[in-house]
Amino acid sequence: MKIVYPKEEVCMACRLCEVACITEHSKSKDTLKAYKKENPAPLSRTLVEEIFPGLSVSVMCRHCSDAPCIEACFTSAMHRLALSEVEGKPDGRVIVNEPKCVGCWMCIMACPFGVIKRNQYIGEGQGDNPLNPPLLRGKGKGQEIKVKLSSKCDLCPDRSIPACVEACPNKALVHEERN
Amino acid sequence: MKYLIIGNSAAAAGAVEAIRRNDKRNSITIISDEPHHVYSRPLISYLLAGHTKEDKMYYRDENFYKENNVETVFNKRVTAVDTKKKQVILNNKGQGTRGKGQVIDYDKLLIATGGIPFIPPIKGKDRKNVYTFTKWSDAAEILQVSKNVKKAVVIGAGMIGLKAIEGLTAIGIDVTVVELAPEVLSRALDRDASRIVQRKMEEAGVEVITNNEVVEITGKGNVANGVVLRDKKKIKCDLVIVAIGVIPNTVFIKNSGIKINRGVVVDERMETSVKGVYAAGDVAEALNMLTNEKMPIPIWPLAYRQGGIAGDNMSGGSFVYKGGFPMNSIEFPGVPTISIGIIDPRGEGYESIVKNDAANGNYKRIIIKNERLVGAILVGADVDRAGILTGLIKEQTPVTAFKDKLLDRNFGFVSMPKDLRKERLGRAI
Numbered sequence: 091m092k093i094v095y096p097k098e099e100v101c102m103a104c105r106l107c108e109v110a111c112i113t114e115h116s117k118s119k120d121t122l123k124a125y126k127k128e129n130p131a132p133l134s135r136t137l138v139e140e141i142f143p144g145l146s147v148s149v150m151c152r153h154c155s156d157a158p159c160i161e162a163c164f165t166s167a168m169h170r171l172a173l174s175e176v177e178g179k180p181d182g183r184v185i186v187n188e189p190k191c192v193g194c195w196m197c198i199m200a201c202p203f204g205v206i207k208r209n210q211y212i213g214e215g216q217g218d219n220p221l222n223p224p225l226l227r228g229k230g231k232g233q234e235i236k237v238k239l240s241s242k243c244d245l246c247p248d249r250s251i252p253a254c255v256e257a258c259p260n261k262a263l264v265h266e267e268r269n
Numbered sequence: 270m271k272y273l274i275i276g277n278s279a280a281a282a283g284a285v286e287a288i289r290r291n292d293k294r295n296s297i298t299i300i301s302d303e304p305h306h307v308y309s310r311p312l313i314s315y316l317l318a319g320h321t322k323e324d325k326m327y328y329r330d331e332n333f334y335k336e337n338n339v340e341t342v343f344n345k346r347v348t349a350v351d352t353k354k355k356q357v358i359l360n361n362k363g364q365g366t367r368g369k370g371q372v373i374d375y376d377k378l379l380i381a382t383g384g385i386p387f388i389p390p391i392k393g394k395d396r397k398n399v400y401t402f403t404k405w406s407d408a409a410e411i412l413q414v415s416k417n418v419k420k421a422v423v424i425g426a427g428m429i430g431l432k433a434i435e436g437l438t439a440i441g442i443d444v445t446v447v448e449l450a451p452e453v454l455s456r457a458l459d460r461d462a463s464r465i466v467q468r469k470m471e472e473a474g475v476e477v478i479t480n481n482e483v484v485e486i487t488g489k490g491n492v493a494n495g496v497v498l499r500d501k502k503k504i505k506c507d508l509v510i511v512a513i514g515v516i517p518n519t520v521f522i523k524n525s526g527i528k529i530n531r532g533v534v535v536d537e538r539m540e541t542s543v544k545g546v547y548a549a550g551d552v553a554e555a556l557n558m559l560t561n562e563k564m565p566i567p568i569w570p571l572a573y574r575q576g577g578i579a580g581d582n583m584s585g586g587s588f589v590y591k592g593g594f595p596m597n598s599i600e601f602p603g604v605p606t607i608s609i610g611i612i613d614p615r616g617e618g619y620e621s622i623v624k625n626d627a628a629n630g631n632y633k634r635i636i637i638k639n640e641r642l643v644g645a646i647l648v649g650a651d652v653d654r655a656g657i658l659t660g661l662i663k664e665q666t667p668v669t670a671f672k673d674k675l676l677d678r679n680f681g682f683v684s685m686p687k688d689l690r691k692e693r694l695g696r697a698i
C-alpha cells in the first residue's frame with residue numbers, strides 16, 4: 091500500500107511535517123489554535139529524529155503488513171482498516187479506535203519503529219465514555235479525568251496526500267507504494 | 270473436516286481468523302466454560318476500576334462468530350479428550366467429571382485453554398470473599414461485594430496482583446499486598462526498577478509487605494475477615510485476592526496421551542505430540558527464542574500469534590512459529606513500566622548497561638549478549654520508543670556499533686548505522 095517514506099538526504103529538520111500533522115489532527119485545523127488552545131492538544135504523529143549537525147529523518151508508522159502493534163493490543167483498539175471509510179475501497183492502514191483504547195502501552199512496547207505516542211491529557215469525561223483515568227477519580231460529564239490514548243499516523247483519511255508530505259518544502263517525504 | 274477449539278480467548282480468535290483465511294467451508298466449533306462472547310481478559314482490572322465498560326470488554330465485534338461461521342458451545346467444560354476416537358467429552362460447568370457427558374467429534378483439535386490461577390494450600394482459602402483475578406466473573410463478583418469492602422489483602426505482587434490493586438484502589442478500597450519475593454514485580458523487573466514501582470505504589474497509599482507470606486485466611490463465620498502472615502502479623506480485611514500466578518490449564522488432558530511438561534509441548538507448527546491436536550496460548554509450552562528453551566510465556570500477543578500459527582497449520586497452511594519472548598507493559602499511576610526479554614541474566618556472556626535516575630522515578634537497563642540485545646527494562650519517562658528495542662531483540666540485530674546510544678533519551682533510527690536505518694525505513698514492511 092501507499093505509505094510515507096522519508097528521504098534523509100534532503101531533510102533539513104525544519105519540522106514542518108510535524109506542524110502540518112498537528113494541524114491536520116486538530117479540531118480547528120488552525121495551527122495556532124491547535125498549538126495554543128486545544129485540549130487535548132493534538133500530537134504530531136511523525137517524529138523528526140535529529141543528530142546535530144546534519145542528520146535528520148522524519149519517522150512515522152509503516153502500516154506493517156504483519157503489524158506487531160495490532161497483535162499486542164488486547165482491546166482491539168489498534169486495528170487494520172479493511173475498507174476506506176471515505177471511499178469504501180480496500181484500505182489496509184493501521185489505526186486506533188480511540189473509544190476502545192485504554193492506554194496500556196502494549197502497542198508502544200511492540201512497535202519496532204517507535205512511532206506510537208502516548209497521548210495523555212486531563213479532560214472532561216466524554217459522556218458515558220470513561221477512558222482510562224487512573225490519576226483522578228470521577229466519571230461522566232463535568233468531572234475531570236486523566237485520559238490515556240495511543241496516537242499514531244492514520245495517513246490522513248480526509249486527504250489524498252498526507253499533510254506531512256504536502257507540507258515538506260524539500261520533498262523529503264514521499265507518498266508511494268514500494269515492495 | 271471438523272475443526273474444534275477448546276477455549277474462547279486470544280489464541281482461539283487467532284486460530285479462527287487463520288483457519289478462515291485458508292478454509293471458508295468446513296465447520297469450526299468453539300467450546301468455552303465461560304458464558305461470554307470472546308473478551309479481553311486483561312481488561313478485567315479496568316472493568317473493576319470503572320475505567321472501561323462492559324460493552325467494551327469484547328475483543329471482536331458481535332458478528333465475529335457469524336461472519337466466520339463458528340458454532341459456539343458456552344458454559345460447558347471439557348473434562349477429557351479421547352485422541353484415539355477423536356472426541357472431547359463435555360460436562361455442564363460445575364458438574365465435575367462424573368455423569369454422562371456430551372461428546373463432540375473433531376478432525377483437528379486446538380487446545381487453547383489458557384492458564385488457571387495457582388492457589389497454594391493456604392488455610393482458609395475456601396472462605397467467602399476470597400477470590401482469584403483472571404476472569405470476567407472474578408471482577409464482576411468482586412464489584413458486587415465491593416460495596417461492603419473497605420480493606421483488601423492481595424497475595425502476590427506480580428503482574429496480575431498489581432492489576433488487581435489498581436482496580437481495587439480505583440474504587441476506593443484500601444490495599445495491603447503481601448509478596449514472598451523481596452521485591453514487587455520480581456519476575457519482570459530487577460531490584461532497582463522494582464524499588465521505583467514499589468515507592469510509587471506506597472505513594473498511592475498501598476501498603477507493600479515483601480519477604481513474607483500469608484499462612485492463613487481467618488474468617489468470621491465463613492467470610493474472610495483477615496490474614497495471618499508467616500511472622501504471625503495479623504491484618505484485618507474484608508476481601509482477599511490470591512494472585513500468585515497462573516499455570517497452564519492442562520488437567521483435563523492428563524490421560525489423553527498428549528505430552529505435557531510445564532505446559533502442552535508443541536513444535537514449531539503448534540502441533541502437540543499427538544497428530545492433529547494443536548495447542549496455543551498460555552496453555553502451550555512453545556519456544557522462547559532468546560533462551561532457546563520451550564516454556565509457557567503467558568502474554569496476550571503470543572497467545573494470539575500462536576493461535577494464528579496453529580489455525581494456519583490446522584487448515585493446510587505452513588506458517589512456522591519462530592519463537593517469542595516475555596514482555597509486558599504495566600503502569601502504576603505515574604510509572605509506566607516496560608519489561609522485555611531476558612531481565613535477570615544468569616550465566617556467562619551478558620553485558621548490562623544501566624541508567625538509574627531513581628530520584629525522578631526513571632530507570633533504564635539493557636542486556637546484551639553476543640552483540641545482540643536480549644532484554645530491556647524501562648521505567649518512567651522514556652518508554653515511548655521501547656518498541657525499537659523490542660524490534661532489535663526480535664530481529665537479533667547486532668548492536669555493537671551503537672550500543673552506547675541505546676539508553677539515550679533521543680535514541681532512534683538516527684543513532685543507527687546508515688545502512689541499517691535505510692533498510693528499515695526505506696522498504697515496505
Ligand SMILES: Cc1cc2nc3c(=O)[nH]c(=O)nc-3n(C[C@H](O)[C@H](O)[C@H](O)COP(=O)(O)OP(=O)(O)OC[C@H]3O[C@@H](n4cnc5c(N)ncnc54)[C@H](O)[C@@H]3O)c2cc1C
Nearest residue numbers: 276277278279280301302311347382383550551567568569
Ligand atoms: C488480570 C490480567 C491482566 C493481564 N494483563 C495482561 C497484559 O497487560 N498484557 C498481556 O500481554 N497479557 C496480560 N494478561 C495475560 C493474558 O490475558 C493471557 O496471556 C491471554 O488471555 C491468554 O490467552 P489464551 O487464549 O491462551 O487463554 P485464556 O485467555 O486464558 O482463555 C482460556 C479459555 O479457555 C476456556 N477454558 C479453559 N478450560 C476449559 C475447559 N476445560 N473447557 C472449556 N473451556 C475451557 C476459558 O473459558 C477461556 O475461554 C493478563 C491476564 C490477567 C488475568
Ligand code: SF4
Nearest residue numbers: 151152153154159201
Ligand atoms: S504502529 Fe508500528 S507496528 Fe504498528 S503498523 Fe505502524 S510501524 Fe507497524
Ligand code: SF4
Nearest residue numbers: 163191192194195197
Ligand atoms: S494503548 Fe490503546 S491501542 Fe495501544 S495496545 Fe493499549 S489499548 Fe491498544
